[in-house]
Amino acid sequence: MKVPERISELRKQLEYHNRKYYDEDSPExxxxxxxxxxxxxxxxxxxHPQWIVPESPTQHVGGTVKHGFGSKISHDVPMLSLEDKFTREELIDFVYKIKRELDEPRFVVEPKIDGLSVALRYQGGQFALGIxxxxxxxxxxDVTSNLRMIKSIPLKLAEEIPYLEVRGEVYMDNEVFEAVNARQEEEGRKLFANPRNCAAxxxxxxNPQVVAERKLSIIIFNLQAVQGKEFESHAQTLDYLSEQGFKVSKYAxxxxxxxxxxxxxxxxxNRGSFSYALDGAVVKVDSLAHRLKLGTTSKVPRWAIAYKYPPEEKQTQVLDIExxxxxxxxxTPLAILNPVRLAGTTVSRASLHNQDQIDRLDIRIGDTVIIRKAAEIIPQIMSVVKEKRPVGTTPFQIPDRCPVCGSSAVRETVDENEGAAIRCTNSNxxxxxxxxxxxxASRQAMDIEGLGPAVVETLLSKGYLKDLSDIYYLQxxxxxxxxxxxxxxxNAKKSDTSKSTDKLLAAIEGSKDNDIDxxxxxxxxxxxxKFTGNLLKNxxxxxxxxxxASFExxxxxxxxxxxxxxxxxxxFAQPQTKYILERLQKAGVNMQSKNVNRSISGIFRGATFVLTGTLPSMTRDEAAELIEKHGGRVSGSVSKKTTYLLAGEEAGSxxxxxxxxxxxxxxEDDLVRMLQ
Ligand SMILES: [Zn+2]
Structure with a gap:
């Protein structure tokens, strides 16, 4: 049985037994x-993560509580945002206003986490829904299936309270964020701008598994609704929620x-001592009766505000630009800074991104600069303190030679976000x-286990590898x-060293048979x-x-x-590429596409077909296979790039x-004729 069929069979069976177990109470x-x-x-x-669907039994708890991931759920209690305050005066205004309306109000101050807000609903003490x-x-x-993977969300409360809805902030620890981004970078994927972005x-x-891997956490900051329990103050609710197994805001x-x-x-x-990003403090009225009395505007509650901290800034000196x-x-130019403590960590370098950025800020070696952390993580140079510029500095220019190999580096335009890139032209x-x-050697490419950064570094430094193809000559x-x-x-034993060496060589050997994508x-x-590789392979x-292949x-x-x-x-036009391909082939690395539909003739090469309607003698799948066997491509939608529309009866839009x-x-007749 093929994998997709097995998956669909398992899903059917699990759904069936879910129903038996949960809805009919008669497990088989x-x-x-x-x-x-x-x-x-x-x-x-x-x-095969490409086959994960939200309806899969792995993505929800069995039976009755079926969650359509991403489906719309109405809010019972609105999840309002807070009015922001930026100065001490604005804050004091807020406090005075409250004091004019209420008798001896108490306030609660809590850290404001820079994450994303969710509401969790519990029925009979069981986690039922997260939105x-x-x-x-x-x-x-509805993001229930993912929230279930967050360890700090209790699936069952200490008390079997009839109904409870709480609101909290999902966040990612700075450390985890940095690890996730390091991996994204290694895999050549887009980096997340900040932990909040990454958590969102x-x-x-x-895939709920990703949630578990990325170790999201949550801190609960409000009781939204409750049945079977009475409270007088916010502080009381937080204490109660903490007893129920929630991680709650620390408050004063x-x-x-x-x-x-x-x-x-x-x-x-203390901002720096938190393991996650804070962007302010929240000031709330403590008494729940007082909150009711104050009410809300159409947008924000009248009983709370967010005090936003300005991003911490420091001055330091640019010692060098690497x-x-x-x-x-x-x-990529990198400013080497005189180390300075900023928002919890020591900052000693900051990316300058590209020449445009250097020119815009006019950053020179020796300059004193103001740095700040974007979203508290990535240090950024904001500006140069020109008065402190030492005499004799010169504008900095990214060299037109690669600092590592000395080959010429050329400026090329890329997309607007990245600005102009300067690249070393030597692919070697x-x-x-x-x-x-x-x-x-990474998993998405040739998947050679054991050929990681440290081993590669050693192989390069000892001269075993001069280009990619040398990997296949290590044997x-x-x-x-x-x-x-x-x-x-x-200090490994020699027998262990030969064992691990053989393992690496076997992994290299095994990768020779990979498909060409x-x-x-x-x-x-x-x-x-990956995507383009697959397209080319097909x-x-x-x-x-x-x-x-030509550009056209x-x-x-x-x-x-x-x-x-x-x-x-x-x-492929580079002579170096030709050399590497030839050496790879000589070493026995597979150069053939294993696409099962690989063409038996090239009659349709370069042609794109779209199929529609009912064909007289073939199914559409059969027709598609025929086209692909002859080098054509089949696409799902009509565009300017479509060469032919193969139309049967009842062809539509x-x-x-x-x-x-x-x-x-x-x-269909025309198609067959074209093949004769
Ligand atoms: Zn170079």
Missing amino acids: ISDYEYDNMLRELEMLESE TRGDGINFGE GTLRQL VCKTEEEIWNAICAIDD INVGRTGRL CPAQLARLIVHF SRRDDLIRDAITGRP RLINGLGISNVG SFPDMFSIAN ELIGLDGFGEISSKAVEDY KLTKAQGLGIKIIS
Whole structure:
């Protein structure tokens, strides 16, 4: 049985037994059998995450509580935001206003976490539903299955209270955030701007396992609704929630504006000691009766405000500007700073991004600069203190030679966000090579276990690797590798060293048989990743026909833009590429596309077909297979790039659209005739 079929069978069975167990109370199988099926499904889904669907039994708790992930849920209690205050005067105004309306009000001051707000509903003490803020007033989004993976959310409360809704802030620890971003970078993916962003992205993606891996946490800051319990004050509710197993806000109860201000300042002073980002303090009226009396405006409650801290800023000196060379050869300037404490960590470097940024701020070596942490994490240079500029400095220019290999570096325009990039033109540049080889061996590319950054570094420094293809010639140097303890555990026994060396060599050997989409991704062509690799694999029979493809042929492929077409063409035009491909092939690395539909003729090469309606003698799948076998591509939607619309009976909107675009319409007969 094929994997997708097994997955769908398991899902059907699990749903059936869920119903038996939860809705009909008449289980037919033991928990053990059920768990085994669930585990098998989880395993298959984790190996093939592309097939995870929100409806899968792995994504929700069985039976009645069925959650449509991402579906709209109406707010019983609005999730309002707070009015922001920025100065001491504004804060004191707020306190005076409250004091005019209420008798001896008490206030509570709490840290304000920079995360995202969710509401959690409990029925009979069981966690039942978790929703995002959404529009705050009417609807939020169901994210229950992901919230269940957050350890600090109790699935069962200490007390079986009939109903409870709480509100909290989901956040990610700074440390976890940095690790997630480091991994994103390693895998060549987009970096998250800050922990809040990363937490939000994590909560809204489909795989709950990712939530567990990224260790999201939550702190509860408000009781939204309750049945079967009475409270008088906010402080009381927080204490109760803490007893129920929630992690709750630390709070200070205050009476005077002086006490409130001191509590706010105390949190600010300790900002650096929190493991997560804070963006302010919240001041709330403590008495629940008082809150009711004050009420809300259409947008914000009248009984609470957020005091926003200004981002912490420090002055320090730029000791040097270094140039980093990335995997794609991009030269990135990095300011080396006189180390300074800022928002909890010691900052000693800050990226200057590109020449445009350097020019805009006019940053020079020796300058005193003002730094700040964007979202409390990434240090940023805000401005130069020009009065402190030493005499004799000169404007800084990113060199036109790569600092690592000395090859020429050229300026090329990329998208607006990144600004102009300057790249080393030598694809053999050692700085690029280390990162390139790690990428080549990574899981999404050739998947060579054991060829990580440390081993690659050693192999490069001892001269075993001069380019990618050398990986496949390591086998013949087995004895040297063992002698040099390349797999590098210090003080390892010699027998262990030869064992781990053989393991690495076996992993390298095993990767030779990979399909070419992995190889294409591994080559590290700029703007070409997994997706593009797959597209190329499906469109060409082998590496050499990809290497020979013209720009026009490439851009004719669906999903291929000008930038990637140009990048592929340029990459394969380099003599170095030809050399590497030949050596890889000589070493026995697979160069053939394993696409089962690989063409038996090239009659349709370069042509894109869209299928619609009922064909007289073939199913649409059969027709698609036939087209692909002859080198054509089948796309789901009509566009200007469509070559033919293959239309059968009852063709609908696709036919109309194709006619409108002047695309050639053909019948099944025409198709067969074209093949003769
Ligand atoms: Zn270089």
